[in-house]
Amino acid sequence: MIDLAIIGAGPAGLAAAIEARALGLRVTLYDEQPGPGGQIYRDITRPRSDRSAAILGPDYLAGRPLAKAFLASGAGYQPRATVWRIAEDGLSFTAPEGGGDQAAARVLVATGAMERPFAVPGWTLPGVMTAGAAQIMLKTTGTAADGAVFVGTGPLLYLVACQYLDAGMTIAAILDTTTKGALLGAASHLPGALRRPGMLMKGLRMLRRLRRSGVPFHRGVTDVAFEGDQALSAVRWTSGGTAHRLECAHAFLHHGVIPNANMTMAARASHHWDKAQAAWVVDRDAEGRSSLPWLFVAGDGGGIAGAKAAALSGRIAARAIARDLDRGAPDSARLLRDYAAEVAIRPFLDRLYRPAPAFLAPQDDRTVICRCEEVTRGDLARAMQEGCPGPNQFKAFCRAGMGPCQGRMCGPTVVSIMSEISGRSPEDIGYYRIRMPVKPVTLAEVAGLPTERVDGRN
Amino acid sequence: MFQPLEPGSGPRVRVFLDDTPVDLPEGANLAAALLTAGFSPFRTTPVSGAPRLPFCMMGVCFDCLIEIDGIPNRQACLEQVRAGMRLRRQSGAANLEAAE
Amino acid sequence: MTAADYIIVGGGIVGASIAYGLARAGESVTLLDQGDVAFRAARGNLGNVWVQGKGVTVPDYADLTRQAALDWPQLAAMLQDETGIDLHFRRPGAAFVCFTEEELQRRGKALAASNADTRIKNTFEVLDRDALAERLPMLGPDVAGGTFSPDDGAANPLFLLRALIAGFIARGGRYLPRHTVTDLARDGQGFVAQTGQGAFRCGRIVLASGLGNAELAPKLGLSAPVRPVRGQILITEKLQPFLPVNVSFIRQTVEGGCIIGESSEEVGTDDGTTLPILRETARRAITVFPMLARARVVRAWGALRIMTPTGVPVYQSRDGAFVVCVHSGVTLAPWHAMGLIPHLVAGRFDPQTFRSFQPEDADVPAA
Numbered sequence A: 001m002i003d004l005a006i007i008g009a010g011p012a013g014l015a016a017a018i019e020a021r022a023l024g025l026r027v028t029l030y031d032e033q034p035g036p037g038g039q040i041y042r043d044i045t046r047p048r049s050d051r052s053a054a055i056l057g058p059d060y061l062a063g064r065p066l067a068k069a070f071l072a073s074g075a076g077y078q079p080r081a082t083v084w085r086i087a088e089d090g091l092s093f094t095a096p097e098g099g100g101d102q103a104a105a106r107v108l109v110a111t112g113a114m115e116r117p118f119a120v121p122g123w124t125l126p127g128v129m130t131a132g133a134a135q136i137m138l139k140t141t142g143t144a145a146d147g148a149v150f151v152g153t154g155p156l157l158y159l160v161a162c163q164y165l166d167a168g169m170t171i172a173a174i175l176d177t178t179t180k181g182a183l184l185g186a187a188s189h190l191p192g193a194l195r196r197p198g199m200l201m202k203g204l205r206m207l208r209r210l211r212r213s214g215v216p217f218h219r220g221v222t223d224v225a226f227e228g229d230q231a232l233s234a235v236r237w238t239s240g241g242t243a244h245r246l247e248c249a250h251a252f253l254h255h256g257v258i259p260n261a262n263m264t265m266a267a268r269a270s271h272h273w274d275k276a277q278a279a280w281v282v283d284r285d286a287e288g289r290s291s292l293p294w295l296f297v298a299g300d301g302g303g304i305a306g307a308k309a310a311a312l313s314g315r316i317a318a319r320a321i322a323r324d325l326d327r328g329a330p331d332s333a334r335l336l337r338d339y340a341a342e343v344a345i346r347p348f349l350d351r352l353y354r355p356a357p358a359f360l361a362p363q364d365d366r367t368v369i370c371r372c373e374e375v376t377r378g379d380l381a382r383a384m385q386e387g388c389p390g391p392n393q394f395k396a397f398c399r400a401g402m403g404p405c406q407g408r409m410c411g412p413t414v415v416s417i418m419s420e421i422s423g424r425s426p427e428d429i430g431y432y433r434i435r436m437p438v439k440p441v442t443l444a445e446v447a448g449l450p451t452e453r454v455d456g457r458n
Numbered sequence B: 001m002f003q004p005l006e007p008g009s010g011p012r013v014r015v016f017l018d019d020t021p022v023d024l025p026e027g028a029n030l031a032a033a034l035l036t037a038g039f040s041p042f043r044t045t046p047v048s049g050a051p052r053l054p055f056c057m058m059g060v061c062f063d064c065l066i067e068i069d070g071i072p073n074r075q076a077c078l079e080q081v082r083a084g085m086r087l088r089r090q091s092g093a094a095n096l097e098a099a100e
Numbered sequence C: 001m002t003a004a005d006y007i008i009v010g011g012g013i014v015g016a017s018i019a020y021g022l023a024r025a026g027e028s029v030t031l032l033d034q035g036d037v038a039f040r041a042a043r044g045n046l047g048n049v050w051v052q053g054k055g056v057t058v059p060d061y062a063d064l065t066r067q068a069a070l071d072w073p074q075l076a077a078m079l080q081d082e083t084g085i086d087l088h089f090r091r092p093g094a095a096f097v098c099f100t101e102e103e104l105q106r107r108g109k110a111l112a113a114s115n116a117d118t119r120i121k122n123t124f125e126v127l128d129r130d131a132l133a134e135r136l137p138m139l140g141p142d143v144a145g146g147t148f149s150p151d152d153g154a155a156n157p158l159f160l161l162r163a164l165i166a167g168f169i170a171r172g173g174r175y176l177p178r179h180t181v182t183d184l185a186r187d188g189q190g191f192v193a194q195t196g197q198g199a200f201r202c203g204r205i206v207l208a209s210g211l212g213n214a215e216l217a218p219k220l221g222l223s224a225p226v227r228p229v230r231g232q233i234l235i236t237e238k239l240q241p242f243l244p245v246n247v248s249f250i251r252q253t254v255e256g257g258c259i260i261g262e263s264s265e266e267v268g269t270d271d272g273t274t275l276p277i278l279r280e281t282a283r284r285a286i287t288v289f290p291m292l293a294r295a296r297v298v299r300a301w302g303a304l305r306i307m308t309p310t311g312v313p314v315y316q317s318r319d320g321a322f323v324v325c326v327h328s329g330v331t332l333a334p335w336h337a338m339g340l341i342p343h344l345v346a347g348r349f350d351p352q353t354f355r356s357f358q359p360e361d362a363d364v365p366a367a
Helices: A011-022 A050-056 A063-071 A131-141 A155-166 A180-187 A197-212 A262-266 A307-324 A333-352 A377-385 A391-398 A411-422 A443-447 B030-036 C013-024 C059-083 C101-113 C129-135 C157-170 C210-220 C275-288 C290-294 C333-339 C341-346
Strands: A002-007 A027-030 A076-078 A082-087 A090-094 A100-109 A113-115 A128-130 A143-145 A148-153 A171-176 A222-228 A232-239 A242-247 A251-255 A257-259 A271-274 A279-282 A295-297 A368-370 B002-004 B012-017 B020-025 B065-068 B071-075 B086-088 C002-009 C029-032 C094-098 C125-128 C145-149 C174-176 C181-187 C190-195 C198-207 C227-236 C250-252 C258-260 C296-307 C314-318 C321-325
Touching: A002 A011, A002 A082, A002 A090, A002 A307, A011 A027, A011 A063, A011 A307, A050 A131, A050 A155, A082 A262, A100 A307, A113 A251, A128 A131, A131 A143, A131 A148, A131 A155, A131 A251, A131 B002, A131 B030, A143 B030, A148 A155, A148 A232, A155 A171, A155 A197, A155 A251, A171 A232, A180 A333, A197 A333, A257 A279, A262 A279, A279 A411, A295 A307, A307 A333, A368 A411, A377 A391, A377 A411, A391 A411, A391 C157, A443 C227, A443 C275, A443 C290, A443 C296, B002 B030, B020 B030, C002 C013, C002 C190, C013 C029, C013 C157, C013 C333, C013 C341, C029 C157, C029 C198, C059 C157, C059 C333, C094 C101, C094 C129, C101 C125, C101 C145, C125 C129, C129 C145, C157 C174, C157 C333, C181 C210, C198 C210, C210 C227, C210 C296, C210 C321, C227 C275, C258 C275, C275 C290, C333 C341
Parallel strands: A002 A027, A002 A100, A027 A076, A100 A295, A128 A251, A148 A171, A148 A251, B012 B086, C002 C029, C002 C198, C029 C174, C198 C321
Antiparallel strands: A082 A090, A090 A100, A113 A257, A143 B002, A222 A232, A232 A242, A271 A279, B012 B020, B065 B071, B065 B086, C094 C145, C125 C145, C181 C190, C190 C198, C227 C258, C227 C296, C250 C258, C314 C321
16 A cells, blocks of 8 residues: 555656655656656656757756656656556556556546647548647657648647757648637736746747748638548648648647546546636646545646646645645645746636637538547537437447547547537536546456566566 | 658667568657658558558557557557567457457 | 427437337327436447346246347338438347356256247257357357357447437437436326426326336336346457357447446446456456457446346336336337337236236236
8 A cells, every 4th residue: 555646757747756755655656658757748868969959948858857856756656557447445557567456545647638639621641640749759759740731729839840940840831720819818818927927928939930930820720621542641721811722741730738637537536617728627626636535636637737837736736645644744835826826827828729619619520520430520410410418428329439549539529519519518518428447458457367478578 | 751850879679560670769659660660551440441640649549559469459659669579550440369 | 388198208228219119109209318427228238139038937028028039120120211320230149158067057947947938939059168169269268158049139229229319309209308307296187297497298108217217106106116236347449350149248349349248236326337346347258258358448337227126127007107117128129119109009008918017016906
């Protein structure tokens, strides 16, 4: 029995582990990747050249001391582990060296964010990937693709495009889907954003850099569709009242990030619809307590706030857990103040980069909304005509959300389309009931039987 | 095509891609290494047979599924390159009988 | 307040089958259903159209089941014709796997006895492991054998539900999801059903709300002694077809995934999953088909079945009110959509005809 099991080795999980160890807790951290860092600091411990470091920039390299401190903290660490079940008694996981069950007094979910699904015609074609995926290619293998089209809105899209420019890559076009309404709506949140002027300036610098780079920059982009037979061959869109078409082999999509909530949902913690972030988010108090006494949440998995805020929320949660377990911890007032200052810019960013309604709820009936089961918007519209009252009945009737991704890539779009067609609010519509296993694991792993070693490492 | 920004300096190891020997950087993220090697598609879907490549690279989209050492539907974006890996394109639904 | 000839309470497979059947018969029907999250037994169901071993000690129930199974192709064709929805109905036969020799012998005897007093006979064979392996090539070594019946089949229960509701709407039925019935009362010659969205009036009412019947039936002088029995179900990723015939607790769907489940627990209305049961279910599945060890589980869930004290369905009526309590909604769907309808139209479940299906505590007058 350990005191605390942490899931996720991003900034929230790492900071929580360091803090919890400092408070004397027995901690083990589970993570899918081979090294610490999560997605924001993916592959942060790998030695890299000065050039690679320069391309990825100081915000990325800020993860190095955190990962180093974690590895020195004395926390247990199970990399390459898939946690497939969490419950009051602890968790079950799989790993190449063999998985098992771990009893734990508290579980901290720090599973971070995922990019919001960007369902447009042709988004399943080989060659179309997320901007985050393109960045992971840079971080993990130092590779990039020439002549790509960047599509969407949000800081990560502009950051990856800037990194591409720094790497000397050519960019075919940037198709910016930020809406005029979002610019106006965000303006009212500017005072909050000015509490973090550094972040604001960083964003403006990136946009200026892209506009001056000579890369074609199209604003107010709508009606994005990808073409191709076996792979991406062109992108179509509308901007400035004109239809455009551009041949390309790579497209990188981004419409912001949303909490990766499957773990907390499968645990049956309560969640709410966050209107500002247009996403379902786990209920948590300021110290990370969920509606379940054994379950805490830190980082972007509990609402998007960014890497620095994630690390702070990890420390805050670790202290709260120590107090819960009667182990004592310093007061968190200072950390909570820092956290509040860190997230002051969020309302501005959330509004500015909220995707246009026509992207959240695609209009074209041919659009694949469930990538696994290849269910289209038209299938959903038809099911609703037949009286389908919500996402779970839709899942049952059309198989959307039944594939290996377990609804991660279609759930948000299904809710948005249902809301748009029915006029009901997303909170009224609800969400898929997410089940264990949180990720697919083999029947042998569920059975707790030794799985035969097949990856040649014995 | 994804191309390295710098010449690779680390060791490369031999893996088998649909029985063809290929040398990939040891320890590299498997999905990234395969994309860079031009392996396409990773799989065809069990529903329509459509080709797919990795989409998210972070373990949530399940489009990078391939067969590794006889085990179907593994997420390549969560694996690392190891010498001797036997990799196969995932064609449609998992075939467990073949691995018997 | 809206009036209909019939109100059906409960839009699961049982309620939707009856609603569809009545609409086909030209009746005016309103189907009041819960919202998106209901204790929907259709979702906890393997989809078996199952004959062998059903009603072993109650010949009337065995005959009801067997006739329904015989009528399944007709229902499937009818619904596909009317809605375009393929129910994935197949009848290649199915096997019940036994893990010990003793269990196999006991099972063979029980099936033989189940043919003694029935109108329709169930064809079955008792097979040792090697004989069973001829039908199930991937069968594991640690199985004693099993019984095989060509009368058994399966369909997709979710597509069945969808088609029933679509067919009902196409026949002019009024489907109202998110209309959970909160109260019921007699009102003159008819009934009034209260929902969160208003009151609904009707001449006749059919209670088919599964576990909800227990609370609603007494309001109309009926009895629905049902209790929840939880089954925990696992479903795998899509696999290449390997199961030419299904096994009682493992069914490979037409899409390729395997649905696995055989547990039953009395845990109230908790529809969660537990590690020990999932573990045991997975182990038994691997024992039957060792190759499944490498199949990935994509979902597991608990579903609540509707169980009567004897396991035999209840069909009871009283002055225009009907209650139907059934745990085999898939198998009996043709009966509910076709055979049962004339009895509803006639206004009562004649106690003589339905003598084997009265609740034990029934106080219904014999006439």
